[in-house]
Amino acid sequence: MRVGVPKEVKVQEHRVGLTPNAVREYTTAGHQVLVQTRAGEGIGATDAAYVAAGARIAADAAEVFASADMIVKVKEPQPPELKLLRAGQILFTYLHLAPDPEQAHGLLESGCIAVAYETVTDERGGLPLLAPMSEVAGRLAIEAAAFSLRKPAGGKGLLLGGVPGVQPARVVVIGGGVVGTHAARMAVGLGAEVTVLDRSLPRLRQLDELFQGRLRTRYSSVATIEDEVFAADVVIGAVLIPGASAPRVISRAMLKQMRPRSVLVDVAIDQGGCFETSRPTTHDAPTYEVDDIIHYCVANMPGAVPTTSSHALNNATLPFGLALAAKGEAALVDDVHLRRGLNIHRGSVTCEPVARALGLPAVAPEDALGMG
Numbered sequence: 001m002r003v004g005v006p007k008e009v010k011v012q013e014h015r016v017g018l019t020p021n022a023v024r025e026y027t028t029a030g031h032q033v034l035v036q037t038r039a040g041e042g043i044g045a046t047d048a049a050y051v052a053a054g055a056r057i058a059a060d061a062a063e064v065f066a067s068a069d070m071i072v073k074v075k076e077p078q079p080p081e082l083k084l085l086r087a088g089q090i091l092f093t094y095l096h097l098a099p100d101p102e103q104a105h106g107l108l109e110s111g112c113i114a115v116a117y118e119t120v121t122d123e124r125g126g127l128p129l130l131a132p133m134s135e136v137a138g139r140l141a142i143e144a145a146a147f148s149l150r151k152p153a154g155g156k157g158l159l160l161g162g163v164p165g166v167q168p169a170r171v172v173v174i175g176g177g178v179v180g181t182h183a184a185r186m187a188v189g190l191g192a193e194v195t196v197l198d199r200s201l202p203r204l205r206q207l208d209e210l211f212q213g214r215l216r217t218r219y220s221s222v223a224t225i226e227d228e229v230f231a232a233d234v235v236i237g238a239v240l241i242p243g244a245s246a247p248r249v250i251s252r253a254m255l256k257q258m259r260p261r262s263v264l265v266d267v268a269i270d271q272g273g274c275f276e277t278s279r280p281t282t283h284d285a286p287t288y289e290v291d292d293i294i295h296y297c298v299a300n301m302p303g304a305v306p307t308t309s310s311h312a313l314n315n316a317t318l319p320f321g322l323a324l325a326a327k328g329e330a331a332l333v334d335d336v337h338l339r340r341g342l343n344i345h346r347g348s349v350t351c352e353p354v355a356r357a358l359g360l361p362a363v364a365p366e367d368a369l370g371m372g
Helices: 020-028 047-052 061-067 101-110 131-148 178-189 201-211 222-229 267-271 306-327 329-334 352-358
Strands: 002-005 032-036 056-058 070-072 090-093 113-116 170-174 193-198 216-219 234-237 263-266 287-290 293-296 342-345
Touching: 002 061, 020 032, 020 047, 020 306, 032 047, 032 061, 047 056, 056 061, 070 306, 090 306, 101 342, 101 352, 131 178, 131 234, 131 263, 131 267, 131 293, 131 306, 170 178, 170 222, 178 193, 178 201, 178 234, 193 201, 193 222, 201 216, 216 222, 234 267, 263 267, 306 329
Parallel strands: 002 032, 002 070, 032 056, 070 090, 090 113, 170 193, 170 234, 193 216, 234 263, 263 293
Antiparallel strands: 113 342, 287 293
């Protein structure tokens, strides 16, 4: 198969869909790989490194999209890229369609076959292609919060971990999944006072055992969210419903009862955000204020550490990408976990949570693929 890797064009996005090591795996398997010039410069990968791995270099994105049977990216296609997609072409990337009707309609109109990293599953019920970026984002969320608490950044002038004799910051993590766990790990490591809220009692028990009493766990309810958020210096929004819009767990009215100059970090912003006052920001202008509360809502947080992120992502996506390259649509028929990543198929929405969020009809992926 002809596999194309365009340079990412989202604001401050420096990751790359395939690293040179991953390209070598594709070319060794007999596939042709076309990489847009300078696609890997954000991770220090030169065109020469891609050529050494067996790739061909394209002058621009138009050449990549026109020549490839499958496009491998990191972030969702931007408006100019949507116009380059064609019917039957496989797109393998993060999509986050639930809060993005414009992108969804563009993909539908293109007739492409769009497989989203964030809804591919594994045999344990996990999200293996979302997990590595969730790990990165969870850790970065605490770094972002620590910076935002500093006085020059507009914060209350609080050191996250405190010092002996001075109380540390109170960090509340809403959601005990991959993002929440890694955020908690970083916050505990820095010496903060940490509480994790979740609706799964088994997960809370796991976290209690994992951290051996170094954080508090509480069942997530309206009352406990209010109780913890009103006393917090930092709130990390780490809730996720796979494929669907994130639930709103903090209303604007609640901001007035929070500690002034506290920090909200919304890691769920890719799925629409879990705070009522959230709106996407960029690394160029990462924060804004509402009612004296600092909001950090960067939609591609892992893009700030593209070298770590690209290698971690490629480690996870490589087996699935190779299967798609080897079998095309048949890979979706053969592998139920990869099939769950199918969000758009030749003009139809094939992910029910996405269809529900966008108010569009859904077609079962099995029906779209003609599996009977």
